[in-house]
Amino acid sequence: VLIFLPWIASYRVNWLKERLSTAAAVSIVLLQGEPNALSHNAQNDVLMAIGAKAIAVRDGGVSRLLVVSDMPPQVDEHIDIADVGLVNGMTGALDTLFFGGKRMLRVFGPVGDSDKEFELIMPDYRLRDAMLRYSRNVAVVSLLISLFTAMLVYAAIDLIMIGPIRTMTRSILSFSEAPDDPGRVISPTDRSDEIGVAERELAQMQDRLQKMLSEQKHLADLGLAVSKINHDMRNILASAQLMSDRLRQVKDPTVQSFAPKLLRALDRAVSYSEGVLHYGRTQEPAPSRRRLRLRQLVDDVHGLLDIEEGIEFINAVEMAFEVDADSDHLFRVLTNLCRNSIQAMAADTERTVVRRLAVAAERHGSVSRITVTDTGPGLPPKARENLFAAFRGSARSGGTGLGLAIAHELIRAHGGTVELVESIGGRTVFAVTIPDQPVRLDQARNGLRRPA
Structure with a gap:
């Protein structure tokens, strides 16, 4: 639309200028001859060729009617060709397109370098028809240009974006069907985007x-x-x-x-x-969680451990402390952590070194936190980097690292974590965090109901 309006306004002005130029040429010829040189039929032929009702010329303030045929009773619009601006031209063009066809126009203005001013009285239906044809041609050409541009844009987008994305999608689907086939790995291009x-x-x-x-x-x-x-x-x-x-x-x-x-x-x-x-088992069974007395469970772990003389074991869990967990899983976790601590402290043969293993617990809201603390030499850097990786997280020569890997897997099934809190010479702390099971709303409501 922004391009069409100036175009159609320019076409309207040029069309009127052409008619006015033709009328000026006829006027100059008539001015050089006798005033009544043309017969009435010849005047009609000239006016019909131009599409006008009358032609006049103004010279030195004097207006002279040269050719006339059926002079209209009134003129609907006066157009000064020399004073048609951009805004006036666009509004006039739209007015002619939508409301023209039955109006009489007076077009006047200088032509070329002549000092005379020429006037033309003419109906606007031919102008409107010409503007409609021009608009139709512009619309058709614009449509063709738009279609061609759209095709170029689509081809460019398909080449630059859609095609590569489609290739990546096909590669992903093909790779998912046979991920062990090296031929299904995508070959990247040298693009830098x-x-x-x-x-x-x-x-x-x-x-x-x-x-x-x-x-x-x-x-x-x-x-x-x-x-x-x-x-x-x-x-x-x-x-x-x-x-x-x-x-x-x-x-x-x-x-x-x-x-x-x-x-x-x-x-x-x-x-x-x-x-x-x-x-090597494929999967641990899902935990069967119950409310457990943790202190008794720690006592059972203590009884199973082969603690050599000189290592002190402290059960610092309160008598009334309870934890929501699977008894067998938590027993295995604490056994692995305590056994690792005992094996680490057993390497110290010096009598003056304090060798102590303590298990404690505390509750933060609905989360139970169990700590296993020893006074061993601490974990080496390699063991910290691969803490829960089987066969790589062992802290001693000949170890497998399976204890921490199994403990991590079991506690993760509870929705909790096993983490190394501190490991320096003389103090190593592991923390086991287990959240309580979420209470189902229907069970809570049933528990709150009282018999009538």
Whole structure:
């Protein structure tokens, strides 16, 4: 619209200028000849050719009517060609388009370098018809240009954005069908915009995922083989333990000196095999949560631990403290944490070193927080980085790191966390956080109801 209005206004002015120029040429010819040189029929022919009713010329303030035919009784609009501005031209063009066709126009103004002013009396229906044809042509051309531009824009967008995005989508779908096929990884382009970055990141992600899946498959195959081997090895080690127990009864001093070492080595081997088999389970059962007296549970853990002389165990849990958890799961978690602490402190053979293990608990609203604190040497940096990673988070030589991995998995099933709060020389603190189960609204209402 902003382009059409100036165009149609310019077309209207040019059309009137052309008619006025033609009338000026005829007027000059008539001025050079006799006043009555043209017959009445010839005058009509000239006016019909121009589409006018009368032609006049003003020279030196004197107006002279040169050609006339059926002089109209009135003129509806006066148009000064020399004084048509942009706004006047646009409003006049719209007025002619929508309301014209039956008006009489008086068009006047100078033509070229002539000092004379020419006038033209004419109806506006031919002007309106010409403007309608011009508008139709402009609309058709604009439509064609718009369609062509839209096609170019669509082709550009398809080439720049939609095509690459479609390629990435197909790559994702294809990769999801067979993630182990290297041929289904997208080949990124050299583009430096956001699409190029997305393609490169997708390719890297698919590569990483493919390697991860390959490693997971290898680990699964290896885990199956190790589980079978550990199952058989556990039976063999159990038989070896029975034979080693009999060695204690031998009175030979040499046998008595190496028998305890052999028993400890066999115990560690059996514990390692059981830990690997236990961790190799596909999934832990969902926790069966109940209200537990934590102090009694900690006493059971203390009774199971093989605490050597010189290590002090403190149960600092209050008698009335209760926790909402699965008894077996929490027992295994506390056993793993306490056993790790005892093994860490057992390495200190100096008598002056304080070796103490304490279990405490506190409640913050609906969340229970259990802390396991020891006075051991602390965790090395490598163990902190892989704290809950199986086979990588062990703090001692020969350890598997399965204890913390299993504890983390069990507490996470409760909706809680296991975290290392502090680990420096002489103090290591682990915290187990377990939130209470949310109370269902219908159960709470049933509990509040009283019989009538």
